[in-house]
Every structure is written in structure tokens, then in C-alpha cells.
Amino acid sequence: MDLIHTIPELQQRLHSAGSVAFVPTMGNLHAGHLELVRLARAHGATVVASIFVNPLQFGPQEDFDAYPRTLDADCAQLQSAGCDVVFAPSVAEMYSVPQQIEILPPPIARELCGAFRPGHFQGVATVVAKLFNIVQPAVALFGKKDYQQLFVIRALVQQLNYPLRIVAAETLRAADGLALSSRNGYLSEQERQQAPRLYAVLQSLAAQIKNGNRDFSALEQGASRELETLGWRVDYIAVRDAGTLLAPLAATQAFVVLGAAWLGKTRLIDNIEVSVAV
Ligand code: PAF
Numbered sequence: 336m337d338l339i340h341t342i343p344e345l346q347q348r349l350h351s352a353g354s355v356a357f358v359p360t361m362g363n364l365h366a367g368h369l370e371l372v373r374l375a376r377a378h379g380a381t382v383v384a385s386i387f388v389n390p391l392q393f394g395p396q397e398d399f400d401a402y403p404r405t406l407d408a409d410c411a412q413l414q415s416a417g418c419d420v421v422f423a424p425s426v427a428e429m430y431s432v433p434q435q436i437e438i439l440p441p442p443i444a445r446e447l448c449g450a451f452r453p454g455h456f457q458g459v460a461t462v463v464a465k466l467f468n469i470v471q472p473a474v475a476l477f478g479k480k481d482y483q484q485l486f487v488i489r490a491l492v493q494q495l496n497y498p499l500r501i502v503a504a505e506t507l508r509a510a511d512g513l514a515l516s517s518r519n520g521y522l523s524e525q526e527r528q529q530a531p532r533l534y535a536v537l538q539s540l541a542a543q544i545k546n547g548n549r550d551f552s553a554l555e556q557g558a559s560r561e562l563e564t565l566g567w568r569v570d571y572i573a574v575r576d577a578g579t580l581l582a583p584l585a586a587t588q589a590f591v592v593l594g595a596a597w598l599g600k601t602r603l604i605d606n607i608e609v610s611v612a613v
Contacts, residue, residue: 353380357472362386367507378474392458570595
């Protein structure tokens with residue numbers, strides 16, 4: 336496995352590497368990322384993972400500085416998962432001049448997580464667009480845990496005509512249901528015990544939709560109250576149409592229930608897709 340830090344070196348390495356399957360990450364990897372790398376093997380001759388903590392997608396009060404940088408451990412894990420090339424650029428390499436051109440994501444990027452993290456998806460879309468241009472993959476793989484991110488990246492690929500295919504992978508969970516996330520490492524022991532509650536609340540909401548309940552705002556409020564009673568600070572719990580991320584219509588059959596909530600200083604997100612036959 337090659338570890339490469341600069342764009343020219345990467346492009347030289349990929350020059351005759353055949354089709355590329357690409358897994359963009361911010362490092363501090365967990366089993367969910369490694370599963371993406373394993374899946375990537377089936378989608379390209381060369382598997383490239385990037386590790387880059389992208390300053391553009393963090394707000395001024397967010398955890399950019401605290402975000403764990405664990406390059407050596409990440410590389411060891413990537414190598415055993417079958418990665419061929421790790422691209423780990425510096426901030427100066429990715430943003431060698433001030434980034435004055437940014438990608439304006441679709442309006443839905445200002446709702447859900449976007450309402451609480453202004454500019455976040457603009458930063459994600461911009462760095463992902465740059466990474467796609469640098470790596471030129473045939474396929475790029477993303478996890479469904481970041482459901483809204485996946486939606487924005489699909490829109491980016493479609494609307495800017497990127498010649499690549501997006502593959503989405505299911506969320507990997509700990510045995511107690513907690514979605515794997517690099518930020519789980521911020522949780523105290525006590526918070527870690529509480530953390531699966533977000534998924535449990537979304538599951539019970541999803542079950543009620545399956546059972547025919549369509550009073551979405553009551554369901555959302557009930558779920559938020561349940562978490563708040565347990566000491567969580569809820570950003571949102573929302574039922575949306577899985578295809579548009581907008582409020583469901585009467586004809587909606589594919590729903591997604593999304594939630595974002597804080598346990599102490601840690602913001603957790605999760606979601607569940609719910610399909611109903613009409
Ligand atoms: O999901 C992430 O790790 C990041 O948002 C991504 C897609 C690598 C862009 O920085």
C-alpha cells in the first residue's frame with residue numbers, strides 16, 4: 336500500500352492504475368470505513384482511500400482542532416482491509432490558494448443537519464468535488480449513516496455530470512445498536528451506555544410508521560421528548576421522504592427517519608429507512 340501526500344504524486348501513481356474505487360474519509364477510522372474499503376475492492380482495479388480533515392466543513396465553534404488525527408493506525412487498518420493507495424494531503428496541498436469557488440449544495444442542505452451546521456454541506460460538497468477531480472474515480476463509496484451527506488453528494492454527481500457511480504453502504508452498528516462513528520470516541524463511559532438510545536428511539540418511531548401512523552409531527556415530538564427526558568439535547572428528529580429528503584407526501588412509500596442529538600459535548604446522528612407497501 337502506498338501512502339501519498341501530494342496531488343502530483345497521486346496522479347502519477349494512478350496514471351496506469353486502471354479503474355479506481357474511492358473511499359473518502361477524515362481518518363480516525365472504524366469498522367464502517369474498513370467495510371467501505373472491502374466493498375470497494377469489487378468496484379475497481381485500484382482502491383484509493385483519502386484521509387483529510389477538511390476545515391471547510393467545520394463551523395468556527397466545532398471540533399476541527401480536536402478531531403483525532405491517527406494516520407499511522409489508520410494506514411495499518413487500511414492496509415489489512417485491502418486498500419492500495421492512501422491519499423493524505425495537508426491543508427496547504429488541498430487549499431494551495433484561498434478556496435474562493437465553492438459548491439452551493441441544493442436547498443435541502445440547509446435543513447436537518449444543515450440547519451444546525453450552517454455551511455457544512457457546502458464545505459463537504461466542495462472538498463468532495465475537489466477529491467473527485469484529483470482522484471478521478473469510477474466509483475466512490477459512502478456510508479448511509481451520513482444520509483443527508485450522501486444525498487448532497489449524489490446531487491453533486493448528477494448535477495455536475497461527474498462520470499462516476501456512487502455506491503452507498505449500510506450503517507455498521509455496535510452490538511447494542513449504536514451507529515459506528517469517529518465521534519463515538521468523544522463519549523464518556525456513562526454517555527457510551529446512553530448512546531444507543533438514539534437508535535432505539537428512531538426504531539420505535541419507524542415501527543409506528545410501519546404500523547400506519549402518519550402523524551409525523553406528533554411522532555417527532557414524542558421521540559424528541561423521550562430523549563430530552565433522558566438528558567439529551569435534541570437538534571432534530573424528522574420523518575422525511577427517502578427519495579427527496581422533503582416532508583413525506585401522501586403517496587410516500589419510502590421514508591427515512593433521521594435524528595441528531597447531543598450527549599454532553601458529543602453530537603450523534605443516525606437514521607433508519609422505512610419502506611411501506613401502499
Ligand atoms: O464523511 C466524511 O468523512 C466527510 O464528510 C467526507 C465525505 C470525507 C468529506 O470530508
